Amino acid sequence: MIETRNLTKKFSKLVAVDHISFNVKRGEIFGLLGPNGAGKTTTIRMLSTLTRPTEGTATVGDYDIVKDDNEVRKLIGLVSEKIIMYDRLTAKENLWFFGRLYDISKEVLNKRIDELLELVQLGNWKDIQVGTFSSGMRQRMNVIRALLNMPEVLLLDEPTLGLDPQSSVEVREFIKKINRENKTTIILTTHMMVEADMLCDRIGIIDHGKIAALDTPTNLKKLVSGADTTILELEIANLTTNMVSLIQSLKCVSSVSQDNSTHIKVHASGDDAFDTIIDAIRAEKGKIASVKNLEPTLEDVFLHITGHEVRDKADQKIPMRRHRRFMPVRRRVR
Amino acid sequence: MGVKSLVSHTFMVTWKDLMELFRNKMGLIMLVLMPIFMMSMAGFIFPSSTSISHVSVALVNQDEGYGNYSASAILIAALEQMNNNTGMMTITNASSLDEVREIIQRGEVDGGIVIASNFTSSLMTGKQGTITIVTDQSNPQMSMVLQIALTEVFEQIGTWVAEQNVQRLPGIDESNSLATVKPYSVQTEGAVSGSFSYFDFMAPGLMAMTVMMSVMTGLPAAISHEREVGTLDGMMVAPINRLAIILGKTLAQTARGLLQGILILTLAVALFGVTIHGNILLIFALLLLGVFSFVGLGVVITSFAKDQETAMMVMMTLMFPMMFLSGVFFPIQQMPWYMQSISNVLPLTYAATALRKVMVSGAGVSMITTELAVLIGFGVVMTAIAVPVFKRAITR
Structure with missing residues (x-):
């Protein structure tokens, strides 16, 4: 359904998206996972014809995103990071405006607006200005706006950004429902591992504009656990730096990270890793308050693949061109 | 599309x-x-000359008269009458040119009119009477407007006085006295009628x-x-x-x-x-x-x-x-x-x-x-x- 070949976007010297190639099958939910500034939004913007690629090509439903941009636009719905709604217009007026831009006939549009508003439980709010809505309601509006033209492909850029946990769950459920019922192909970007894990059939891990790994969530996790990795979260009441460095020095341990004064997270490999670590702590008279044997999360996968944690670069948004003067281009930290 | x-x-x-x-x-x-x-x-x-109002002006009358006759009194009466109609000025009295200068500098008045001491006597002996208009240079716009307005006022009064005088000459009566004093009548008319x-x-x-x-x-x-x-x-x-x-x-x-x-x-x-x-x-x-x-x-x-x-x-x-x-x-x-x-x-x-x-x-x-x-x-x-x-x- 969607195919990209060496898709590249440069902003002056900065390469935001660096020769990305991937395929998305019809009816699939495909996730682009990566920290802020990894190039997710730029990829989505190129696929939705809002930005022209510097190099490479991409097709959506066999239409080229540059040459046949208008055909692509008919196929897609975009849920942008920003809320595409006019605050002074009511819910219905907003949907009416965008719906009419797709040449949907008035009767059909009227019916569809009511259905969509019902679908996200906003039926009672249809004559109220969007400016008064809560962020959860606005985001639901933002999603159904993209569904007005019954798109075959739905592009979602950080659909749960800034939402409380409950609203996030609602939006995720809704995305799954659309995919299940309408067979809509979905590409979504997120920086949240949990979200990608829950929603996506396949995930592309994107970092510094490049796809670092691409597979199903299960297979990605196997990349880590396949090397029979044990991940332990330990709470030790009398934790000392000495103890930490001792654990670090164990043969089976690959990394130790300290969360706070009593919690540590240990990555280790080998069959007897668990026993070895516990024994070592006991030998040092460590009082183990709790032990958790963790399933590898995508967080761990990301760490494993890219060699750095997600939050390393979390505050480094790729400067857009218009911000160039106000934000110095930072050197990349490797 | x-x-x-x-x-x-x-x-x-x-x-x-x-x-x-x-x-x-x-x-x-x-x-x-x-x-x-x-x-x-x-x-x-x-600003426009027609729209100024309540400009404070100091008036100094140094005229000593000529016998019982005082031309300046007639002039001031005419000035006051005109002023009552238009409300252009607020006239206050002052004693000398120096005082006028001083109160202009202090900003109490916007301008002054000084009638010379020999005003009436000059007129009676066939000379020109002098009226001095004192302006405030620190406000060029106002002084220009005031100068234009006052000059016009005195011109009108002067014409009227001249007309009276000319009527007394032989061979001239009321019907052509104005034409003698002011041979030209200037009229302004717009390309389109209306004000x-x-x-x-x-x-x-x-x-x-x-x-x-x-x-x-x-x-x-x-x-x-x-x-x-x-x-x-x-x-x-x-x-x-x-x-x-x-x-x-x-x-x-x-x-x-x-x-x-x-x-x-x-x-x-x-x-x-x-x-x-x-x-x-x-x-x-x-x-x-x-x-x-x-x-x-x-x-x-x-x-x-x-x-x-x-x-x-x-x-x-x-x-x-x-x-x-x-x-x-x-x-x-x-x-x-x-x-x-x-x-x-x-x-x-x-x-x-x-x-x-x-x-x-x-x-x-x-x-x-x-x-x-x-x-x-x-x-x-x-x-x-x-x-x-x-x-x-x-x-x-």
Whole structure:
């Protein structure tokens, strides 16, 4: 359904998206996972014809995103990071405006607006200005706006950004429902591992504009656990730096990270890793308050693949061109 | 994409923009207040010799008279009578020229009149009587106005006195005494009958300015705002012609500008006694043409200014020279030549001139062909630049 070949976007010297190639099958939910500034939004913007690629090509439903941009636009719905709604217009007026831009006939549009508003439980709010809505309601509006033209492909850029946990769950459920019922192909970007894990059939891990790994969530996790990795979260009441460095020095341990004064997270490999670590702590008279044997999360996968944690670069948004003067281009930290 | 959907999409964008405008109560109030403020300010503040009132003037009468007779008393009586009618001055008495100078410097009065000690005796012995007008140089505008007004007053009184004197000469009677004193009668007549005030001069220019500025500033502000908020993307991902976005927004801004234009016209006619001599349809046609010539400029600015703040700054920089150099408030003819040459390349100058010709002098299309040609030419050139520039800027 969607195919990209060496898709590249440069902003002056900065390469935001660096020769990305991937395929998305019809009816699939495909996730682009990566920290802020990894190039997710730029990829989505190129696929939705809002930005022209510097190099490479991409097709959506066999239409080229540059040459046949208008055909692509008919196929897609975009849920942008920003809320595409006019605050002074009511819910219905907003949907009416965008719906009419797709040449949907008035009767059909009227019916569809009511259905969509019902679908996200906003039926009672249809004559109220969007400016008064809560962020959860606005985001639901933002999603159904993209569904007005019954798109075959739905592009979602950080659909749960800034939402409380409950609203996030609602939006995720809704995305799954659309995919299940309408067979809509979905590409979504997120920086949240949990979200990608829950929603996506396949995930592309994107970092510094490049796809670092691409597979199903299960297979990605196997990349880590396949090397029979044990991940332990330990709470030790009398934790000392000495103890930490001792654990670090164990043969089976690959990394130790300290969360706070009593919690540590240990990555280790080998069959007897668990026993070895516990024994070592006991030998040092460590009082183990709790032990958790963790399933590898995508967080761990990301760490494993890219060699750095997600939050390393979390505050480094790729400067857009218009911000160039106000934000110095930072050197990349490797 | 057919013409039909282009029209329908354009209309939708216009509808949306106008809905947003009318829902914005505060903005709407400002929309109405702005022209009212402009009109009142421009109308009441700018000085003209006919409109000054209650200027405080110190009067010094040093005249010693000639026997029992005092010509200055007659003069002052005439002056006071005139002043009672016009209310132009507030007259206070002072004792000497030095005192007048001092109180002018202290800012207590705006000017002074000094009648010389030999005023009556000079007149009686066939010489000229001297009246000195003292002005405050620190306020050149006021001193000029006062000087002109007082000179005219004394001229009139002088003529009247001369007429009286001449009547006593042999061979001259009342019927031709005035012609003897003042052989010429100068009359001013406008090309169109009726009386005109400064508002008649200003209203057309103000209308042209408001409508065109509204398009020129409103369009970049609206588009860059939508770009920043992100709603522009919503329109951009829809399968519509990009032209529909510009056209729709332009139409909305034009409607807004015309609304203000009509408001100014109504105010001018209802409150400030402006009379419209030309064809009202031609006036609106001219306003629309003005809009067309300014849209391109607005779009070009939109394309280059990446955010709303920059757009507003560029607008301000362009707006001020336009406001003052295009002859909306001041006649172009009174500017130095280099300013005039800048004036002559501003499209607003032509729009204001054409509109003034039509509104004040009742000119028809044939009399404003130069202005029309310039406006159309400017519009075509700007649009030709604007469309490709905008298309490039919008898909980066």
